[in-house]
Amino acid sequence: MHNNLYFYSNIQRVRKHLSCICKILLKFTPIITILLFFKQKKVPFSEIIPDNYVDIHSHLLPGIDDGVNTVYQSAYILEQFQKIGIKKVITTPHVMQDVWPNSSQTIRNHLDTLKEILPTLGITEIEIQTSAEYMMDDLFYQRIKENDILPLYKKYILVEMSTFSAPINLKEILFEIKMAGYTPILAHPERYSFYQDDLKKYDELKESGFLFQLNLLSLSGHYGDKTKALANQMINHNYIDFVGSDVHNYYQLGILEQGFYSKVAQKVSILMKNNTIFY
Numbered sequence: 325m326h327n328n329l330y331f332y333s334n335i336q337r338v339r340k341h342l343s344c345i346c347k348i349l350l351k352f353t354p355i356i357t358i359l360l361f362f363k364q365k366k367v368p369f370s371e372i373i374p375d376n377y378v379d380i381h382s383h384l385l386p387g388i389d390d391g392v393n394t395v396y397q398s399a400y401i402l403e404q405f406q407k408i409g410i411k412k413v414i415t416t417p418h419v420m421q422d423v424w425p426n427s428s429q430t431i432r433n434h435l436d437t438l439k440e441i442l443p444t445l446g447i448t449e450i451e452i453q454t455s456a457e458y459m460m461d462d463l464f465y466q467r468i469k470e471n472d473i474l475p476l477y478k479k480y481i482l483v484e485m486s487t488f489s490a491p492i493n494l495k496e497i498l499f500e501i502k503m504a505g506y507t508p509i510l511a512h513p514e515r516y517s518f519y520q521d522d523l524k525k526y527d528e529l530k531e532s533g534f535l536f537q538l539n540l541l542s543l544s545g546h547y548g549d550k551t552k553a554l555a556n557q558m559i560n561h562n563y564i565d566f567v568g569s570d571v572h573n574y575y576q577l578g579i580l581e582q583g584f585y586s587k588v589a590q591k592v593s594i595l596m597k598n599n600t601i602f603y
């Protein structure tokens with residue numbers, strides 16, 4: 325008798341608990357439904373690549389900068405690019421005094437070696453050319469004066485600054501760039517921390533003749549929230565002329581391939597069309 329009473333009182337307790345849980349679930353069901361409705365899915369990168377998109381910023385020549393180390397790594401990334409529909413890549417090894425002072429000839433030689441190997445690995449549907457990402461330092465100043473430059477295309481060149489400070493002789497360098505007839509495209513303007521709080525600085529750069537190339541990885545938050553927010557802001561204010569992957573390795577390729585939430589994906593897809601002038 326005593327055992328029966330104990331058993332029934334336990335059943336009552338369990339029932340009470342279950343009814344409590346059900347009430348809580350019913351109360352929050354509308355909120356859960358709304359959250360699920362608004363939970364966005366990412367649009368894969370492969371789905372937003374326009375015809376004749378050219379990637380104009382990457383580090384795919386093995387062993388000459390902080391990009392890929394071997395031809396196989398390079399081939400793998402190019403194979404993935406090929407699979408997702410990119411038909412042309414202009415890869416841009418760093419040229420940076422004291423760190424990677426690559427000569428134009430070194431860069432050309434590395435491209436030739438890579439191009440010889442790619443067909444043997446079955447990579448035949450993607451065209452690869454080379455230019456460089458020039459740090460605007462004394463070495464670049466000298467190269468510009470000697471007209472020893474690898475342009476992206478026609479007179480467009482890809483340049484960068486340190487992420488900590490702008491070159492003190494920026495005006496002088498820009499003058500030489502213009503004298504030589506080049507149009508500078510500033511790589512990843514959204515990543516320069518010293519400009520990030522002041523959009524007027526970007527206005528000055530644009531007015532002085534720089535075009536802007538946004539890193540797609542900035543929109544994925546790869547360089548931090550502040551850079552991501554600024555990247556979005558720059559797109560919304562029409563500061564961006566071109567985009568680039570700036571892929572150095574498999575990890576960054578993986579992030580890129582995940583794509584973007586639909587609103588960002590739409591904007592990126594429109595911007596990517598600008599890169600078709602390099603085709």
Ligand SMILES: [Fe+2]
Pocket residue numbers: 381382383457511570
């Ligand atoms: Fe780069």
